[in-house]
Amino acid sequence: MICCTEAPCCAGTVQPEPPTPNGTEAEPPQACSPPKAFSQRTESTRSDISATEVDRKAREANLYKLDALVVGTPLAKVNLLQEQVISREDVGKSEKDDGAHVFVALTPKVVTQWCSKISYPLLEFSGEDQQVGRPKLVSAFPAALVLADSEVPISLQFRVTALPSNKTAFTVGVAKWPGFKLYFGKGFGLEENSWGLQWAAEDGSPSKQMDTCCNHRLSKGDLVCITCDTWRGLATISLNGKEAGNFSIPGGGTYVLGATLSTGSILTMNTHAMNPRAG
Numbered sequence: 001m002i003c004c005t006e007a008p009c010c011a012g013t014v015q016p017e018p019p020t021p022n023g024t025e026a027e028p029p030q031a032c033s034p035p036k037a038f039s040q041r042t043e044s045t046r047s048d049i050s051a052t053e054v055d056r057k058a059r060e061a062n063l064y065k066l067d068a069l070v071v072g073t074p075l076a077k078v079n080l081l082q083e084q085v086i087s088r089e090d091v092g093k094s095e096k097d098d099g100a101h102v103f104v105a106l107t108p109k110v111v112t113q114w115c116s117k118i119s120y121p122l123l124e125f126s127g128e129d130q131q132v133g134r135p136k137l138v139s140a141f142p143a144a145l146v147l148a149d150s151e152v153p154i155s156l157q158f159r160v161t162a163l164p165s166n167k168t169a170f171t172v173g174v175a176k177w178p179g180f181k182l183y184f185g186k187g188f189g190l191e192e193n194s195w196g197l198q199w200a201a202e203d204g205s206p207s208k209q210m211d212t213c214c215n216h217r218l219s220k221g222d223l224v225c226i227t228c229d230t231w232r233g234l235a236t237i238s239l240n241g242k243e244a245g246n247f248s249i250p251g252g253g254t255y256v257l258g259a260t261l262s263t264g265s266i267l268t269m270n271t272h273a274m275n276p277r278a279g
Helices: 036-054 056-071 088-094
Strands: 076-081 101-106 124-126 131-133 143-147 154-162 169-176 194-200 223-229 234-239 242-248 255-260 266-269
Touching: 154 255, 169 223, 169 234, 194 234, 194 242, 223 255
Parallel strands: none
Antiparallel strands: 076 101, 124 131, 131 266, 143 255, 154 223, 154 266, 169 194, 169 255, 223 234, 234 242
């Protein structure tokens, strides 16, 4: 091809850069780099994802958090550091740090069965351990229990389907485990390392021996909900959807939730959402 102009050929010659006003050559363009803050956030996010993939407990807690957001059940709040899902042992440490804090919502896990293996053996369990009753002529304060979960809040909900009038006591609550007496104890709230409420089966009136003030009488058909959150060190007891007591418990360790039955009483698990009118 023949070039018909006197100017340098555009096909084979590189045009020089025009001089700058001060006579120096222009610097070549620099590669674009992301803002520093964006880079730091990216690295933090990448490390968080890697930690969740490697740590089994972190992965399970993260999945449970997502389930909680989908279900839409009332949530308990846990204060964590730097948008990470961390273990219960690290919660106390994170509260002393100066980093930014967020709240991770965890839905209480509802128990569906009594744990007959750790309960008083002479209680009568039925319906795949969803119902328990106290027969006559057994030891005082026989306990029906479930184990608390050390990673997520747990909720025990049951209906009092039978409550005959007699001279025995009915108690509910939370206790350190092992150590809580399955029989011949003092019941929740009076037994050592336990927290709870007590009622007289004779008329359902609250026990006068308790330091915790409870103004709610217990009756047949009532729905009892006991919640234990070992992360926050908190236990609550509700009667027909109204809070009857709340207790601060030591963090760490293993706990049980449950009831000691009065003579002839029967308790049936409630596996629905907390609703006083649910069957």
